Amino acid sequence: MTVAIKSLAAMTTRAVYDKLAALNADIATLAALSSVLGWDQQTMMPPKGADVRTRQSVFIDTVLHERASSKELGDILHELQARQKSGDLEKELNEYELANIRIGLRDYKQIVLKPVELAQARSRLSNEAPIAWTAARKESDFNKLAPFLKDWIKISRDWAQIKIKAGTAPEASRIHNEALSLLTTEEDKKKCFKGYYQALMDDYEIGFKQSTLVELFDGLKEKLVPLIAKIKAKGQPHDDSCITGNFDIERQTKFSHRIATELGFDTDAGRLDVSAHPMTTGTHPNDVRMTTRYTENLFSEGITSTIHETGHSLYEQGRNKKYDGQPVSQAMSLGIHESQSLLWERMVGLGRPFWTYALPVLKEMFPEKENVQSATVENIYNAFNRVEPGFIRVEADEVTYHLHVILRYELEVALIEGELEVEDIPKAWNQKMKDYLGVEVTEDRVGCLQDIHWSVGLWGYFPTYSLGAINAVQIFNAAKKQIPDLEAHLAKGDFHILKEWLNKNIHEKGSLYQSGEELITVVTGEKLNVNYFINHLVDKYTAIYDL
Amino acid sequence: MTVAIKSLAAMTTRAVYDKLAALNADIATLAALSSVLGWDQQTMMPPKGADVRTRQSVFIDTVLHERASSKELGDILHELQARQKSGDLEKELNEYELANIRIGLRDYKQIVLKPVELAQARSRLSNEAPIAWTAARKESDFNKLAPFLKDWIKISRDWAQIKIKAGTAPEASRIHNEALSLLTTEEDKKKCFKGYYQALMDDYEIGFKQSTLVELFDGLKEKLVPLIAKIKAKGQPHDDSCITGNFDIERQTKFSHRIATELGFDTDAGRLDVSAHPMTTGTHPNDVRMTTRYTENLFSEGITSTIHETGHSLYEQGRNKKYDGQPVSQAMSLGIHESQSLLWERMVGLGRPFWTYALPVLKEMFPEKENVQSATVENIYNAFNRVEPGFIRVEADEVTYHLHVILRYELEVALIEGELEVEDIPKAWNQKMKDYLGVEVTEDRVGCLQDIHWSVGLWGYFPTYSLGAINAVQIFNAAKKQIPDLEAHLAKGDFHILKEWLNKNIHEKGSLYQSGEELITVVTGEKLNVNYFINHLVDKYTAIYDL
Incomplete structure (x- = not known):
């Protein structure tokens, strides 16, 4: 081990970077393999092939995990990080290469952070919960799914906590620490889940602040709820x-x-x-x-x-x-x-x-x-x-769609941060459907049981x-x-x-x-601004519906 | 290392066997992956995907080779082999399990036997020779392919020699040693390639003796050449x-x-x-x-x-x-x-x-x-x-087909064993086509350049x-x-x-x-007998053509 580290230290920055690039290429090859297998499974694989495909996918995922969390990769990344601190890196590498190191460090930190037990619990729930969801939806019986959602919330909180402690989601740590500082008893501090949703969201939308999201969503609700009400009041939709x-x-x-x-x-x-x-x-x-x-x-x-x-x-x-x-x-x-x-x-x-x-x-x-x-x-x-306006998100038009998303976002935050109990999901769901879309949900099958996302562990994804x-x-x-x-x-x-x-x-x-926000700013020359979106919808549908 | 061997020795035979079975299952998963990728490449993959597919396949093949030649696998197989010698194995394992050990030992010996340089040379030629073959066939220019065939013959002989020396193809070693014993000078012994073809054929048809093949092929030639001549003499084929x-x-x-x-x-x-x-x-x-x-x-x-x-x-x-x-x-x-x-x-x-x-x-x-x-x-x-009778093997009927195969077999043996030079292939090919099928080859494109097999290294495969x-x-x-x-x-x-x-x-x-011979004997109750085949063809076509 000492030998390997020594030899890294003795190498030029370019040579160390090239070693990183070679390991990355293998990891990308494994990810590509995994993706071909996934495609084949959805499009071509005969039904009885499922078991042997699972074995193949688990094999590839295991090798991928080994490579992405290997000590060799960690040593190289940390060597480059050390050189970055001393200012050597910027002289020799371009901005794309520097980004590879930044992303590599983040991903590596994240992958070695996840305890095996947590990964196993996720994997088990990812198999069992969708089966329960299918049955629950079929019978429109939320109780069949509820225990699994509780498990998912627990696991998701565990993962958020790990990230917050390790500092891999800085905004989440900031929110959490600010909330903690306002609490006095140890009891209260233990039950404080503030910032946890931010930590989870970071897995899907890296670097995006929840405070920005709240601003966007508040803007949307303010304009879209009345727009939808006006369209509804207008009566018959257009001839199709x-x-x-x-x-x-x-x-x-x-x-x-x-x-x-x-x-x-x-x-x-x-x-x-x-x-x-x-x-x-x-x-x-x-x-x-x-x-x-x-x-x-x-x-x-x-x-x-x-x-x-x-x-x-x-x-x-x-x-x-x-x-x-x-x-x-x-x-x-x-x-x-x-x-x-x-x-x-x-x-x-x-x-x-x-x-x-x-x-x-x-x-x-x-x-x-x-x-x-x-x-x-x-x-x-x-x-x-x-x-x-209708019950089902995936069938929604471009105006009503976002109220479906906002509804899910608000419930997710409340569930993760401890302000809503799983048992109360159906009631909360139906109330929001009425408030936002003027729709009365008739049964949970077309309400809170319609999406698979929560059953497969996608908490923080809907936004x-x-x-x-x-x-x-x-x-x-x-x-x-x-x-x-x-x-x-x-x-x-x-x-x-x-x-x-x-x-x-x-x-x-x-x-x-x-x-993504930074990319938007560079491409469009201004910060992300929800008004473009709101104006697009208001102008377009005011014209179409002659409002 | 010593620890691992000790712990194997301390395990029950069933436990050691189970370890073997687990390693085999991973190797089978890798082989299955390789096979899915191959199928996808032939049927679904978009043309530009070729390069990234090569990377994926090489990756899988490399991991497969690592696993199939690992010291861990070798130790387990050798432990089981040692117990077999002491007679312990037959008491605890059934005939299928014993066969796994037999095949495992054979495959392992073979895979660790192949030098990296030889594998690399094969891999290089497997890429380059088919490209040359495509061009040669297009222009009907045998000289374009000849140098690659020489390389293939050299590499194939190297591989045969390794197998003969290691004793992984016992019949080949027997033939070779018998031939050597008849030679007196060192010079002659060096140039003796007898048994080499048998060694190569063993890779495709394990345990099948060349002497049996010669008997079968002699029987076929004796009966089919005159049968074909009779059918030809009869004039017009049936209405289709x-x-x-x-x-x-x-x-x-x-x-x-x-x-x-x-x-x-x-x-x-x-x-x-x-x-x-x-x-x-x-x-x-x-x-x-x-x-x-x-x-x-x-x-x-x-x-x-x-x-x-x-x-x-x-x-x-x-x-x-x-x-x-x-x-x-x-x-x-x-x-x-x-x-x-x-x-x-x-x-x-x-x-x-x-x-x-x-x-x-x-x-x-x-x-x-x-x-x-x-x-x-x-x-x-x-x-x-x-x-x-026609020029092209893959278009041939069930009677003339085998003379195409026998022709290739005879040329392959002569080439590998040093009795025919690559330059003389076209002449030898055309002569045999005339002798066996009464067909005059007009150009090498429809003669010795028609098949891809030799270009991809399939020597000993046609039979x-x-x-x-x-x-x-x-x-x-x-x-x-x-x-x-x-x-x-x-x-x-x-x-x-x-x-x-x-x-x-x-x-x-x-x-x-x-x-395969043993399987045929068990299934049919008698040894492999070419007369069934000959009688089938003679009876069937005598009736069809009213000979």
Whole structure:
């Protein structure tokens, strides 16, 4: 051991960095393998292959964990950290290389921090809770899921506590310590979970402050709740008959493939298949596999999912190949990833310019469908942009969607920080649905039992969906300012201009910056500002619904 | 190290065996991973994914090699070997478990035997030679390939020599030592490559003696050369108009899937897809993936390939799950594997009973094709069983096919053992084509440059194709004796009776026996006998061609 450390100390900074890069490349290869196996499982694997696939995945994950937590990797990272402190690093490495060290140190600290028992408990719950969730949802019986949620909250708190103590989520430590300083008894201090949600959220949206999120969400609630009420008061939604009826699956598939390719998806470096839940797996920029799903009498779902996943895929295909296999080449965060899918799905795919281009293609593909043949761009624009408050998040439109997310965020915080008991979830859920969307939940199946997220341990994850939408609007606004006549280009089907702008400004930057917020500031020239998003929704739907 | 060995010695035999089984299971998981990646590469991977796939495959192969040659595995195997010598093992382990130790020792000895330099040279040539071969074939220029073949022969001899010296191919050592004993000068002894071919062949057909092969091949040549001449002299081949013309690919696909399923392929434990070269990958009995290919104006190719690969797949799906992940559960040898594909392709798929069942299905699928609708079983039987000597092995019928194999075998032996120079391959090839098949080779593209095998290092492999056919006939004859009214069952589409018989007698036996020959003897009650095969061909084609 001493020998290895000595020899590291004797090496040039470049040589030590190269050792880091080589270890990173192996870790990336393992992650890529894991991703190919995951894709295969969702799309191709025969059902009886499940057990042997589990063995393969566990094997790869174990080797990946060994490598990512190896003493060799730690020694190299700490050697580089020591040189950074002495100011040597900045002279020899560029900003991308420095980012690799920063991310490497953070990830390493985090991975060696997690006790084996916690990892095992997570793994066990991740298997058992979704089974309980499936049964609970089927029977609309929340009690079947409740004990598992309690276990998840306990485990999540344990993990948050570890991070707060170790200082890997600095904002969470700050919040927690501030709260502690206001408490006097040891008893109270023991029960203080302030900052825990921030610590959990940090796993999905690195560096994003909960205080910023509260500001964004307060702004959203203030404007969207009355907007939705106004739309509802207006009565009947717009006619969507131009996209109703049965659409032949084979031609839906063709249409989706054509649109994905036109948007810039490189089919020599990726695939589009079908799975029960649409997804994108980013093995490598040269091998990006996405899926969608088609339903014969739900045309809008197939094309919307395809455009959404194409947005994710363009991010993955556009990652920086110069830093191939290195952490800096990875996507910045979930909120930025979702900004790319939503920018294409909503800012482009729900817009008039896109349908000016796409409607003739659709007409060409479905010559026998009279409702398609007689549709105008205005018809299809209105049909795709209906606002209808409902029970289900994944079926929600772009206005009501965020109130579903805010509701979940508020419950999660209250549960993690000890202000809400698991038993009281259904009541709290239903009250918020009424307050925010004016909807009376009839049963938990379509209420607090609808999402799998909590059962698989995704606590602190939901906010990234709305963050993605807020980011998307601000980024699209910047693109419109920087690309002359962007909408005219889109209307002609010239999507490559936008794609290349995103490649350069978002995709190739990878994880260069400290947070998604920092990336947004660099790209758009101003701090994250929820008003772009609010104005977009208010203007768009005031016009559509003539409010 | 001493500690580990001591603790092994202190363990019960069952406990040591269990340690072996656990290591084997990991090795099997890695092999399965490698196989999934290979399948994905041939069927699904986008073209630009090739580089990153190579990295993934090399990574898995490296870990696999580390595990399969680890000191821990060696210590366990040697501990068990020591206990076997003292007679302890047979009391505690059953015959399948003993076979695992036997195969483990053999494989371990072989893997630690191969020097790194040799493995690297093989790996380099495996990449470079096929590229040269592609160019050489395209331009019909043998000189472009010749230097690579020389390198392959050198490397193959090196490997054979290592095996002969280490005694891992006992029959090869015997042949070599006998040859040496007849030589007097050191110079001559140095140039003696006798037994080298036997050593190479042992990698593909474990325990099979070259002397047996010579006997089989001499018997074949003696009977097939005049049979082919007689058929040729007869003039026009049978009418095959009932299967000519264009067959819609989508319905060919449906037909192939239906037949594969009827033959017993479990689609819950496998897939049938399309690739440039039909293949079967046996990840696990519960996840067997096969491919075929369809050409619109070549109906016979698609269905024949499908049935062939289904034969391989039934073997893989039928492997012994009780010894899951253990060497004994693996297929016996290439010659036995090929016996399963050929039994279904030729003994079943080219027979009257099969078409009695399948012709109505075909008519149902292609109602618009008049030539199909008017065909009788006799028409289709004759159309599928035409004998026509040609240049290309993979396009050859079941009679002429084996002369293509014998020709390659004879050239390989002469090349490896130093009796033929690479430069003389084209001349020797063309002479044998004339002698055996009465065919004048017009250019090397359709002569000695047609197969990729030598370029990828498969020296000693070709004989397994003919062995498979010889095995298939003898096995099918045994099945006919043991299953009452087998052909009547086949004519009704009751294929499961044959499949289950093969499951029990071949598939589940795995690698229990020392060689494919031993398995044949156990299953059929008599030694491997080429006369079954010869009589099958002579009787069948004498009738078809009214000789």
